[in-house]
Amino acid sequence: MNLDHKDKFVRELMEKSERKMPFDDFEERLMQQVYKEAKTSSSFLKDIKLSWFFFTIGTIFGLVLNILVAEMNKTIFGIPSQRLLLIVQVLFVMLLLSQFDRLIGLTKNPKRQ
Amino acid sequence: MDSVYIQNVLNGNTEDFRYLIRKYKDLAFSVAVSVVKNEFDAEEVVQEAFIKAFKNLASLKDKSFFKTWFYRILINEAFKSLEKKKRAIILPTNQNLPEVEDFEEPFRGLTVEEQKYLVTESLKKIPAKESLSLQLFYLEESSLDEMINLTGWSESNVKVILHRARKHLLVVVNEMMENELIVSKS
Numbered sequence: 001m002n003l004d005h006k007d008k009f010v011r012e013l014m015e016k017s018e019r020k021m022p023f024d025d026f027e028e029r030l031m032q033q034v035y036k037e038a039k040t041s042s043s044f045l046k047d048i049k050l051s052w053f054f055f056t057i058g059t060i061f062g063l064v065l066n067i068l069v070a071e072m073n074k075t076i077f078g079i080p081s082q083r084l085l086l087i088v089q090v091l092f093v094m095l096l097l098s099q100f101d102r103l104i105g106l107t108k109n110p111k112r113q
Numbered sequence: 114m115d116s117v118y119i120q121n122v123l124n125g126n127t128e129d130f131r132y133l134i135r136k137y138k139d140l141a142f143s144v145a146v147s148v149v150k151n152e153f154d155a156e157e158v159v160q161e162a163f164i165k166a167f168k169n170l171a172s173l174k175d176k177s178f179f180k181t182w183f184y185r186i187l188i189n190e191a192f193k194s195l196e197k198k199k200r201a202i203i204l205p206t207n208q209n210l211p212e213v214e215d216f217e218e219p220f221r222g223l224t225v226e227e228q229k230y231l232v233t234e235s236l237k238k239i240p241a242k243e244s245l246s247l248q249l250f251y252l253e254e255s256s257l258d259e260m261i262n263l264t265g266w267s268e269s270n271v272k273v274i275l276h277r278a279r280k281h282l283l284v285v286v287n288e289m290m291e292n293e294l295i296v297s298k299s
Contacts, residue, residue, distance in 0.1 A: 006283070007279070009217055010247070010251065010279045010282060010283065011251050013232050013282060013283075013286060014232070014247055014252055014282075015251075016229045016231075016232040016233075017143075017229070017232045017233050017236055017252070018143060018252060019139070019142055019143040019146055020142065021138045021142040021159070022152060026138060026156065026159075026160075027131065027134055027135060029160075030134055030160055030163055030164075031128075031131055031134070034130050034164065034167050035127055037164060037167055038127045041168070
């Protein structure tokens with residue numbers, strides 16, 4: 001068999017191999033899954049929006065707490081206010097940065113959920 | 114036309130994804146079965162590929178390239194499934210395939226059903242990459258460049274695999290025909 005001849009015959013053979021999806025309910029089953037997926041992703045977007053809202057509230061609350069502690073000149077549970085301010089500030093920055101990083105990650109790439 | 118439906122899906126009309134499923138499910142099934150060699154696994158692969166496509170539809174920049182983009186996902190999923198189930202047909206790459214004599218006439222003497230059976234069974238017996246290359250080149254009418262784009266193989270690799278695949282298919286169909294004839298004679 002020469003190359004051209006072989007090519008034509010292989011084409012003829014391959015035409016006999018055309019397949020159709022043999023499962024009649026495939027489309028319906030897949031659409032159910034697609035709907036489920038759409039629902040999950042839309043509820044996930046809602047959750048993300050809610051998370052940003054509470055993050056903002058938390059940040060504002062944290063800032064107010066920092067200002068209040070800074071203005072306080074008392075000892076609480078035996079801890080002087082200056083040391084307490086430092087503890088509050090460190091905790092605030094750590095929480096702010098870690099939550100901000102997680103939220104940015106989830107908003108940019110929802111697959112990380 | 115695909116881009117209109119894709120835009121609708123992205124705008125929240127999930128039902129329009131049905132158009133893409135209806136349009137590509139058969140071709141996708143053919144491609145998947147050529148790799149995984151089994152109808153049930155192929156169905157799973159096609160399903161997974163469609164779901165992945167749906168999830169990542171927003172990341173498709175040029176909506177008119179849906180077919181190429183979707184096929185890339187599909188081929189990836191098919192090879193992943195093959196790897197997972199460890200069903201890959203492993204043949205030594207330097208295995209010499211015998212030259213086959215012309216068997217066109219006896220082949221054409223068979224009924225269409227017999228011809229279809231012989232070809233589909235033969236395709237199951239050749240390595241996934243080879244049957245995929247035949248599928249893409251002869252049934253999807255993909256050019257070499259498109260095949261490179263879809264599979265991620267190099268140009269020389271595509272040529273070698275395709276050349277070997279043609280030869281391999283002819284050898285296996287010929288062998289199966291001889292075996293079937295021996296069985297039917299005895």
